[in-house]
Amino acid sequence: MTHYGTKGRIFNIQRFSIHDGPGIRTIVFFKGCFMRCAWCCNPESQSYEIQTLVENGKEKIVGKDVTVEEILPEILADQTYYRRSGGGVTLSGGEILGQPEFARDLLRACKECGLHTAVESTANAPFEKIEMILPYLDLYLMDIKHMDSAKHKEFTGAGNERILANARGIAESGVQLIIRTPVVPGFNDTPEEIKAIAKFAATLPGVREHHLLPYHRLGQDKYAGLGRNYALKGVEPPEKERMEYLLSVAEESGLRCQIGG
């Protein structure tokens, strides 16, 4: 069996994605995540198990086992758009590091087809797993959500020590790394908290960009569809002025900062 036969579990492939890396991209969403962020807009991504989600009154099976070979044609279908826009493929999740062999082999197959490759990941896994994918990766979009480990754990279910260490490891590997922070009111939306993250990001070798992603509620209904409670009920998305203020704070780090991906 070659790497084209490697199996993985995904829950969606989304074409014409314009907020997840450069250009027009296709995103492959991996199923299963190590963390449980309270604001997660894809709660159906968290469990590795294949689930039933109720959407608009209709049941929908979430999760599908596929091979690299099976999904590659859909990724390649938008090659023209990648070429014109400088886009490519982004693996997202869930956490792609939950399925490192599949991530590696899918990225490898995409590279063999000449595509630009990116991942969206929290890097909360043993560094050996990250090292598996780096040879086939052009861009690592990495979340750093908070510098305070206790608070990080309270809101995501995990501390941040390994994440911060891995960030340095990835940066030192020479792969392009962009740090992203979901700005969630009540969790990390103070200037001090954002500043701390930006300051840390600026110390990572080669890192030049920090993106602030405003919290949104678009995934809220899916919690009910899974029979779960939405912990952030009543939390309003940050206002535009607030985001712009936080942006200016982040920019003090000397990094190129932007709102949105």
Place this chain on the structure above:
Amino acid sequence: MENIKFVIEKSARIDKLVNDLYEKMPEIESARGLLVTESYKATEALPIISRRRAAFAHILRNIPIVIRDNELIVGSATVAPRGCQVFPEYSYEWLEAEFDTVATRAADPFYISEKTKEQLRGAYPYWKGKTNSDLAKSLMAPEAYEAFVTHGMFTPGNYFYNGIGHVNVNYEKVLQKGYRGIMAEAQAALNKLDVADPEYAQRTNFLNAVIESCEAVVEYARRYAVLAREKAKKEKCPIRKAELEKIALNCMHVPEFPAADFHEACQSFWFVQLLLQIESSGHSISPGRFDQYMYPYYKKDIEAGKITQEQAQELIDCIWVKLNDINKVRDAGSADGFAGYGMFQNLIVGGQNIHGLDATNDLSYMCLEAAMHVPLPQPSISVRVWNGTPQDFMLKAAALTRLGTGLPAYYNDEVIIPSIMSRGLTLEDARDYCIIGCVEPQKGSKTDGWHDAAFFNMCRPLELVFSRGVDKGVQIGPDTGDVTQMKTFEEFFEAYKTQQRYFIKLLVNANNAIDVAHATRCPLPFQSCMVDDCIGRGKSLQEGGAIYNFTGPQGFGIANNTDGLLAIKKLVFEDKSVSMEEMRAALNANFGYGIKGAAAERITGEIAYQLAQQGIEIDENVVRTIHEEVTTAGGIESSKKARYQEIKRLIDETCPKYGNDIYEADMFAREVANSYTKEVEKYKNPRGGIFQAGLYPVSANVPLGAQTGATPDGRLAYTPVADGIGPASGRDVKGPTATANSVARLEQDVASNGTLLNQKFHPSALAGLSGLTKFVALIRSYFDQKGMHMQFNVVTRETLLDAQKNPEKYKTLVVRVAGYSALFTTLSRSLQDDIINRTQQGF
């Protein structure tokens, strides 16, 4: 972040002009109708070309003229802003019948005063039996006329009732030589004529008609000069006084003589544009490559320091406003099809020059800026795109798209140039194409394109396969056999093609009859003098004076037919899960669903009428019962109803759909499209040209859909048919790239009369430089794959819903309909719903 070029401040004058223009409902005026009648009565002994010239001159000498407040470019067809004149020589009965409803109808209402009604009623009897449409009707084969009027298989109604329009004349020639120069050219042709030439008489008449029409135009401009001077005398404000004096000078000088400066060029352009629409009622009088022929005047004035960029922009903006001052009343049925007071004056910027080099210039950008300053439906602004189009120009266009007026439309040079060359244009002419009306390419100033010759609803022949060619109890098409006896899908598809072939033939007959009628009754000497080679050949455009002659009827319904035929192939012939008999029954029963809206009223009426014919007494209760059965499908027994609904579910959920980047489905759509386009191109027209198909519906997919029963793609009866060459409404679930990939698989270059792909976007997709850049990349990627045209509605669903509820708040909300932009609140409710429901491309 964004650095969009040519952001120029809008002059305060522009908003004032726009507000004045939209203050009142547009009004129908009688002046032209009365003057043309008077003139025709006095010229009965003359040949038709001379009568046309005499009528044109009589109108221009006597029609009321007006200079509106704050105008810098003058000339209006009506005293009332956005008013319209009438053209009884083409047809009149429909308007007379609608005198009392035209002000209150849903689509495109017009105010008409009692006095105007009375005046027109006095003039109309003269025209009985004498109109263009009377003649066209008498020239048509009876079965073609029936297929069109009674059975709605196709509708050539536009040219049947109105002028042709759909032309781009040689504005450049008027700017450079003036009408004095054109008169001299006609005189030279006259002088050269050999008295023994067998066509001496016709040519002489035509050339004289040209000269006298041009003379009348010169006089008309002078009337404006006099009026401007009078107004200047009375004007107290010194600034306005100076403006009026300049207007007076302009109108004394142009369009008679070559334009001396940019302001004169703008005024000269405007007289041409206006007068073409007074001579005839044809719409889609398209300015074409405005940025090219106006540029020398702009450049000269800017370099000489005679004008600033802001002043030039203000003049262009004024033209934009004036283009919305022209209006046209259509019959209620056509108003649905061309909804939104569409005039389709298509103005195109960018693209290549005749040498194949990029021709984008300052004015290309400033025209886009004008469309931002004046967010109104006219002109339909188009952008030519090729590999050499500057990226900052594309970004400027994308920034205009983001405003949500549906403008501009994007056209692909790399497809259109070879496509029209395959129809016989030279390389240089093909490179110099412009767009007419909605989406139709032509080489301006050399073509009589007859671009909007008819709508052909491709779903109807499919219906007739099931009914063996019978519609409303009459055998109107060939008997293609009992569908339940068909052994293979190929046999079924062949029956469809047989039906379609037959009706295309009838369509050709109808179009050619109308064509002959226009040449016989409504040749247009003024329009003809600005299209090559009418003067050289000594005959009008309508008689075949143009170098390139086409007839372009457009088909639509590709998506419904593709999905429907694929469903029959899969369910009936492959899976055998639905029998053909069940499919036919399900279609006849609208899949067991009730019929909604206006269609329910109509069907109820039809059933009641049939029952009454059978001698059954019809009272209010009977009507109520019928209506209830129609709206709830109550007449169908419940087990059958459940089965029919199950069949629709199987179609909806298990059959492949065009528009989702499924290779096999898309390739079949290509075959379906070609079954129309490659059949149409076999035919010839009376002007010595050929037929060439388009694939776009304007907005006829809604009214013609309302005449089409349920279709095997799961589309319910009387709902809109798919628009353009895009997927059926709501059937594309994989986003804009998948849709564009699918649509690009059609052989679009064969549809050389134009194709149309509508996409709908949420404004957030175009946010920031990054959004604009990705949007541009999307267009370019579609074009890389040989897409011909693409246009966008960028407006939120919420906005549209709110506009339905509170139309008064959204008087100037413009949306892209189909090949043109229209005021949302003037569209009929069903078309509004269609626009709202068109899949919003999600991400």
